[in-house]
Amino acid sequence: MTALLSVRGIEKSFDRNRVLTGIDLDIAAGEVVALLGENGAGKSTFVNILSGALGRDAGRVVFAGAETVFSTTREAIDAGIIHIHQELSLIGSLSVMENLFIGDYRTGRSGIIDRKALAAASRPLLERVGAGHIDPRRTAGELSTAEQQLVEIAKALSRNARLLILDEPTASLTPHEAAALFAVVRELKSRGVAVIFISHRLEEVFQIADRVVVLRDGGVVSDRPVAATSREAIIADMTGRAFALGAMPPAIVPEGAPLRLAAEAIGDGAGIGPISFELRAGEILGVFGLVGAGRTELLEMLCGKRAIKSGAIRLASGAAPASPTAAWRSGLALLPEGRKTNGILPNLSVEENIVVARRQAGGGLVARGSERALADRLWRTLGIVAAGPGQPIRSLSGGNQQKALFARCLAADPSILLLDEPTHGVDVRTKGDIYRTVRDLAGEGLAVVFVSSELPEILALASTVMVLAHGRRTLYAPRAGLGENDVLSAAFVEAA
Amino acid sequence: MEGRSVVRFLRTRREATVLAMLVIVFLGLTFASEFFLTGRNLSNVARQISVVGIVALGQALVIIAGGIDLSVGSVIGLAAVTAAMVSAATGMPSLGIVGAIAIGMAVGFLNGVLVTRIRINPFITTLGTLSIARGAALLATNGNPQRFDNWAAWLGYGRIGEVPVQFLLLVALTLVVAFFATRTRWGRNVYAVGDNARAARLAGIDVARTRIMVFTLSGSLAGLGGLLLGGMLTNSNPNLGLGYELDVIAAVILGGVALSGGRGSIGGVVIGAALMGLLRNAFVLLNVSGYWQTITIGLVVILAVGADSLNRRREDD
Ligand SMILES: Nc1ncnc2c1ncn2[C@@H]1O[C@H](COP(=O)(O)OP(=O)(O)OP(=O)(O)O)[C@@H](O)[C@H]1O
Numbered sequence: 001m002t003a004l005l006s007v008r009g010i011e012k013s014f015d016r017n018r019v020l021t022g023i024d025l026d027i028a029a030g031e032v033v034a035l036l037g038e039n040g041a042g043k044s045t046f047v048n049i050l051s052g053a054l055g056r057d058a059g060r061v062v063f064a065g066a067e068t069v070f071s072t073t074r075e076a077i078d079a080g081i082i083h084i085h086q087e088l089s090l091i092g093s094l095s096v097m098e099n100l101f102i103g104d105y106r107t108g109r110s111g112i113i114d115r116k117a118l119a120a121a122s123r124p125l126l127e128r129v130g131a132g133h134i135d136p137r138r139t140a141g142e143l144s145t146a147e148q149q150l151v152e153i154a155k156a157l158s159r160n161a162r163l164l165i166l167d168e169p170t171a172s173l174t175p176h177e178a179a180a181l182f183a184v185v186r187e188l189k190s191r192g193v194a195v196i197f198i199s200h201r202l203e204e205v206f207q208i209a210d211r212v213v214v215l216r217d218g219g220v221v222s223d224r225p226v227a228a229t230s231r232e233a234i235i236a237d238m239t240g241r242a243f244a245l246g247a248m249p250p251a252i253v254p255e256g257a258p259l260r261l262a263a264e265a266i267g268d269g270a271g272i273g274p275i276s277f278e279l280r281a282g283e284i285l286g287v288f289g290l291v292g293a294g295r296t297e298l299l300e301m302l303c304g305k306r307a308i309k310s311g312a313i314r315l316a317s318g319a320a321p322a323s324p325t326a327a328w329r330s331g332l333a334l335l336p337e338g339r340k341t342n343g344i345l346p347n348l349s350v351e352e353n354i355v356v357a358r359r360q361a362g363g364g365l366v367a368r369g370s371e372r373a374l375a376d377r378l379w380r381t382l383g384i385v386a387a388g389p390g391q392p393i394r395s396l397s398g399g400n401q402q403k404a405l406f407a408r409c410l411a412a413d414p415s416i417l418l419l420d421e422p423t424h425g426v427d428v429r430t431k432g433d434i435y436r437t438v439r440d441l442a443g444e445g446l447a448v449v450f451v452s453s454e455l456p457e458i459l460a461l462a463s464t465v466m467v468l469a470h471g472r473r474t475l476y477a478p479r480a481g482l483g484e485n486d487v488l489s490a491a492f493v494e495a496a
Numbered sequence: 497m498e499g500r501s502v503v504r505f506l507r508t509r510r511e512a513t514v515l516a517m518l519v520i521v522f523l524g525l526t527f528a529s530e531f532f533l534t535g536r537n538l539s540n541v542a543r544q545i546s547v548v549g550i551v552a553l554g555q556a557l558v559i560i561a562g563g564i565d566l567s568v569g570s571v572i573g574l575a576a577v578t579a580a581m582v583s584a585a586t587g588m589p590s591l592g593i594v595g596a597i598a599i600g601m602a603v604g605f606l607n608g609v610l611v612t613r614i615r616i617n618p619f620i621t622t623l624g625t626l627s628i629a630r631g632a633a634l635l636a637t638n639g640n641p642q643r644f645d646n647w648a649a650w651l652g653y654g655r656i657g658e659v660p661v662q663f664l665l666l667v668a669l670t671l672v673v674a675f676f677a678t679r680t681r682w683g684r685n686v687y688a689v690g691d692n693a694r695a696a697r698l699a700g701i702d703v704a705r706t707r708i709m710v711f712t713l714s715g716s717l718a719g720l721g722g723l724l725l726g727g728m729l730t731n732s733n734p735n736l737g738l739g740y741e742l743d744v745i746a747a748v749i750l751g752g753v754a755l756s757g758g759r760g761s762i763g764g765v766v767i768g769a770a771l772m773g774l775l776r777n778a779f780v781l782l783n784v785s786g787y788w789q790t791i792t793i794g795l796v797v798i799l800a801v802g803a804d805s806l807n808r809r810r811e812d813d
Pocket residue numbers: 014017019037038039040041042043044045046086385386387394395396397398399400425427811
């Protein structure tokens with residue numbers, strides 16, 4: 001079988017930082033290759049080169065029998081290489097259907113958009129990726145991160161792909177939506193489309209991939225058929241040493257701990273709520289639900305970003321915050337979903353991104369010395385990979401940006417931590433570090449609310465589990481005594 | 497610094513490109529004209545730089561925060577007549593100084609409130625106040641120039657030795673604003689807000705207050721600029737500062753501030769203002785028509801910004 005894509009000796013440096021040191025890879029038509037590696041290993045850089053988003057310093061790419069040098073993504077798309085980027089790139093002010101058919105909008109010669117026909121053409125695409133509930137006429141910017149992710153995938157279907165590159169497509173999806181995505185991938189595979197699939201969720205790799213390629217420090221360290229590898233072997237290849245995620249004892253709700261926050265039948269007047277719960281010092285509340293269940297909206301209400309139209313929130317430290325600014329001031333810290341749009345200050349340094357929230361509580365003068373020391377400590381604890389603390393955060397790998405945002409929360413020394421998909425795009429090893437950090441802080445009395453699409457994460461970390469479906473609370477119980485199925489079936493409860 | 501990193505610094509920082517241009521023009525003029533290096537001429541150049549530079553400091557903060565302030569030229573005119581009329585009416589020049597800065601501050605604050613509370617786009621808001629402030633200056637004076645030659649005006653026309661007072665003010669304010677921008681919480685928040693306002697808000701920054709603050713600062717500095725310009729001419733014309741916003745914005749952009757917000761340095765802005773002043777002086781000394789001057793300034797801005805964005809593009813998109 002001749003390869004559809006054949007890559008030899010790809011090299012790439014950013015200034016003096018050698019990111020790719022010579023990558024060789026062959027992919028046949030109809031093959032699904034999982035591309036794995038720790039945060040900063042060079043995965044995104046490599047696929048960006050394949051799809052013409054980045055230039056290369058050295059190496060050859062042969063695609064469909066022809067030597068190619070794509071200098072723009074347009075050329076790559078025309079050749080059939082469709083790349084869904086790690087960071088979302090929908091146009092927020094256009095509607096979902098306009099995004100799906102961006103560029104020509106199916107107008108033909110007239111140039112006039114037929115909204116009805118466009119919507120009709122959009123629905124089957126959305127349904128195929130399990131996003132049938134999204135109205136194609138809605139503005140893309142209003143959708144949650146996970147919904148936008150689904151639209152991106154649907155967008156790829158509207159084009160004629162020969163090689164589909166998915167850079168962490170499932171990072172904000174629950175198993176349900178991920179399964180829909182995998183069905184789509186299998187269908188494309190059966191039509192001879194080759195797929196490069198990047199993920200930090202190893203279980204997915206075994207569900208979908210034919211081959212597993214592991215990158216470390218910019219080079220390929222292993223390339224095996226999926227049947228000839230194992231979870232342990234992959235982790236060892238990624239980290240360069242044998243490594244086991246030490247199982248943590250289940251967290252328990254601390255007995256008689258002081259109340260930190262109480263939500264009394266809160267709702268946003270737009271389909272979310274009423275939701276009630278209590279949060280005590282040391283408690284870790286894990287919030288699960290399908291995409292669109294209202295998890296992010298709940299956190300937004302807690303941090304003052306979204307108006308509460310009914311019910312009330314009481315904080316031990318005072319009144320409910322009326323804005324995110326007030327929330328941080330009263331001891332809440334927020335790690336929002338969607339790191340590119342809601343999280344990072346792209347041109348500021350990693351260090352400033354870490355200390356920015358903490359600084360708001362300080363005096364007028366920036367205390368450079370202590371800020372640097374603090375950033376340095378968190379940087380080391382979380383193992384952020386970058387050229388230095390002065391590097392602009394936009395040039396960090398996705399997972400490392402995420403770690404910096406987590407560090408921002410810790411730096412503020414909060415009493416309540418609100419985390420929306422805290423490990424989005426974070427590699428296996430660092431996930432373990434983050435779990436341990438959260439547990440340790442909870443042991444010292446920090447109260448945590450975290451939203452996650454990963455069921456194992458909910459079960460490993462939470463002391464209390466809450467499940468939302470269609471904006472309602474369908475499960476609220478201590479973690480002990482809950483099984484995977486209890487949580488999943490609560491997530492699938494139909495709308496009343 | 498080793499050779500390569502010097503090249504890299506020059507390549508990646510627009511401040512450096514503009515500084516290099518500044519040095520070249522300076523050296524060129526030194527050889528081309530025997531008058532250039534005289535104390536009298538340099539002192540004139542310093543004067544030309546001062547008001548543009550001072551007003552550009554505030555404008556830079558507004559642009560870094562992701563906004564723009566078109567009203568500064570009109571505020572200069574309004575503040576100049578305010579200074580003259582208040583000191584004439586009260587007999588107290590000190591009140592004239594206070595009045596000029598206060599009226600600028602008020603217009604700036606109004607800009608900030610309109611932008612943040614009523615959410616009118618900064619371009620539109622300040623286009624509106626540009627018109628209003630100019631109209632107010634004309635209305636208050638009935639279109640007549642006002643005499644302004646008391647000691648408050650000295651800030652504009654005075655010299656200490658050969659050095660114009662307003663130039664000393666520029667130096668002092670540059671140091672203050674640079675410190676503010678790099679070493680205070682509020683200054684850093686300006687960058688954060690311009691870089692990604694949504695993320696800044698979610699990280700606990702009071703975005704509205706930050707925006708109101710930069711507009712207020714910009715207005716105040718424009719008010720001071722009006723006081724100095726009126727003083728320099730010992731005559732406050734209500735049409736003073738007409739079109740100044742373009743020079744000021746050009747200096748800011750030339751100095752390396754990104755119009756899209758979040759990026760730029762105060763030092764660069766002053767270098768940008770100095771380059772524009774030096775170019776103007778070059779035309780006078782070399783006896784070239786003023787029309788060429790206008791064209792050249794436009795070319796320089798496009799060149800500097802164009803070179804920079806060509807450099808940047810490879811990294812960004
Ligand atoms: N524009 C850039 N300028 C400087 N360094 C960069 C740039 N883009 C990427 N890098 C560096 O290249 C390295 C590899 O980044 P890349 O995004 O390819 O990692 P990744 O394997 O995709 O990681 P993740 O799992 O976190 O997404 C990182 O150390 C990153 O800091």
